[in-house]
Amino acid sequence: MSGPLAGIQVVEVASIGPGPFAAMVLADLGASVTRVERKGGGAAVVLQDAMLRGRDASIALDLKQPEGVEVLLRLAATADVLIEGFRPGVMERLGVGPDECLARNPGLVYGRITGWGQDGPRAPTAGHDIDYLAIAGALHPIGPPDRPPPPPLNLVADFGGGGMLLVAGVLAALVERAESGKGQVVDAAMAEGAALLTTMFHGLAAAGLWTGDRGANLLDGGAPFYRCYLTGDGGFMAVGALEPQFYAALLSGLGLDGEDLPDQYDRTGWPRLAERFAAVFAARSRADWTKVFEGTDACVAPVLAMSEAAADRHASARGGFIEVDGVTQPAPAPRFSRSQVGSPVGGRAPGGDARGVLARLGYSTADIEALLGGAVGGG
Numbered sequence: 001m002s003g004p005l006a007g008i009q010v011v012e013v014a015s016i017g018p019g020p021f022a023a024m025v026l027a028d029l030g031a032s033v034t035r036v037e038r039k040g041g042g043a044a045v046v047l048q049d050a051m052l053r054g055r056d057a058s059i060a061l062d063l064k065q066p067e068g069v070e071v072l073l074r075l076a077a078t079a080d081v082l083i084e085g086f087r088p089g090v091m092e093r094l095g096v097g098p099d100e101c102l103a104r105n106p107g108l109v110y111g112r113i114t115g116w117g118q119d120g121p122r123a124p125t126a127g128h129d130i131d132y133l134a135i136a137g138a139l140h141p142i143g144p145p146d147r148p149p150p151p152p153l154n155l156v157a158d159f160g161g162g163g164m165l166l167v168a169g170v171l172a173a174l175v176e177r178a179e180s181g182k183g184q185v186v187d188a189a190m191a192e193g194a195a196l197l198t199t200m201f202h203g204l205a206a207a208g209l210w211t212g213d214r215g216a217n218l219l220d221g222g223a224p225f226y227r228c229y230l231t232g233d234g235g236f237m238a239v240g241a242l243e244p245q246f247y248a249a250l251l252s253g254l255g256l257d258g259e260d261l262p263d264q265y266d267r268t269g270w271p272r273l274a275e276r277f278a279a280v281f282a283a284r285s286r287a288d289w290t291k292v293f294e295g296t297d298a299c300v301a302p303v304l305a306m307s308e309a310a311a312d313r314h315a316s317a318r319g320g321f322i323e324v325d326g327v328t329q330p331a332p333a334p335r336f337s338r339s340q341v342g343s344p345v346g347g348r349a350p351g352g353d354a355r356g357v358l359a360r361l362g363y364s365t366a367d368i369e370a371l372l373g374g375a376v377g378g379g
Contacts, residue, residue: 003030004339015085018162020051027054028332037350039377050329052347060351060377063094068375074361077104083111108183109173117189129154136195145215161193224274235286236303249298351378
């Protein structure tokens, strides 16, 4: 084992999206993660899913059978953390909610991730990333003003405001447990996490520095020096030259430093600047512009496809991408000076470690064989 979380035992009740992502991050940091699949189906499982990397074991349980419930409770009794992503009340109805698990293990950190949280008027209803963003006020500011807001993949609510925030909550609860000796429930709601990510913009709005008009602000594409431009070969260059010295480097790279142009922060001149920048960028290829701005402080970068990102010279120099079971994917992050993380292994076969998990929990050989014919799937 390696990484700062070496020795921490995590039980992951299989789900999709932010739950597996949170478990992946914990595994990347050195935690030992046992994934509990639903016997007979349930959460979508694809072994090539990069988010399933790093698990130590997989077992499939039928939680509608008492024997399956007992196995999960025994897992919880030996764990530091349990993560689940069902709708509110489901784990309670199955008999593996916080009360039952904390009764077996008072030091357990019970991490729950949902769209809306464990209570409130929307808590029982379904939703996806785009819905949580919409209600959180995080979707409206995104995109051009003349079209509906585009979904920013499912990065913001699922993984940023959901999975990553659950990891932060779990780690905070583990730190607190070191003082109190007690576990607790961590309730991570993706809608609240997405809203949390907009905190800076609420502050800007309160200061009169952000309007409700999409595409009219400094960081939403309204500023001609903070947006993307089409190049002559159909590629794109991302421009983020906010500070005056970086803006000067941008103008120099574009060959516009001697041209009579509106001042950088003169909003009335932004349309003219945008038109001029667009025309210049369109005259050369993405590769040409990459060479022009490489090594400068203009804050200009080529917009790379995911398939290109791993080959970027900076990512290559730092080992920012790795290959696991033939799948190129981002390497564990962040980096640590002492508690270095190891290279993650690929996903486990669903339920494939059942015998080993049950033996670790103290079941006899006869009991294991009986369970494998009933409440436990796998081998």
